[in-house]
Amino acid sequence: DTEVTQTPKHLVMGMTNKKSLKCEQHMGHRAMYWYKQKAKKPPELMFVYSYEKLSINESVPSRFSPECPNSSLLNLHLHALQPEDSALYLCASSHPGQGDNEQFFGPGTRLTVL
Amino acid sequence: AQKITQTQPGMFVQEKEAVTLDCTYDTSDQSYGLFWYKQPSSGEMIFLIYQGSYDEQNATEGRYSLNFQKARKSANLVISASQLGDSAMYFCAMREGMNRDDKIIFGKGTRLHILP
16 A cells, blocks of 8 residues: 545535544555645645654644544644635655655645635 | 745646756755655645755656756756646655655745647
8 A cells, every 4th residue: 555545635614613634544654744735835844743743843823733643644633724724735654764765645635714 | 045946937848848847956954855746736746756965876767857966956857758647736845854754845836738
């Protein structure tokens, strides 16, 4: 299995809703990432988990709450989002440690906040 | 200052021609990695090719090759014999340091259009 899966593919939510994005991989990768991508812009890193521990938080607002319950699963909990949070949210995974290796990306979740 | 610069917002290329997508980078690290990703309209980021800063030979993967000029801090992507399916957004990216879980910084991208 060489893929990263993300659910849901599309999500529409109101500003008072609570929702979660899910990311899963079964490649044995121990580093997982959340990116946010606005239209016609490059992906921007939000969070990095390494060995199930949060290693990088790029000063993301607390209305985004990541969780890594195990080595295969990464969640992004959403609460009280703003319309400007509408974007494509991409999950990625890779082998941590030294050396060359790419990040494998999932297909993304297109989020619309009304 | 931008870490990754892609100076071509858009390119139009005739099918079967070769195309070069430009990328320059800025880092003071000795160890770093350079990547190219393709993003079709569907949204998924597809890894194309990787070049490590200590790699002496240019990386190649099928129709993709990376023209690495370290002194010029340049890492251009060359696609040979372009195909209609190559139409997509292409991002150059850099990881400073050699830890695989270090952050990757993306350039602004080049949108490539392959014409039939």
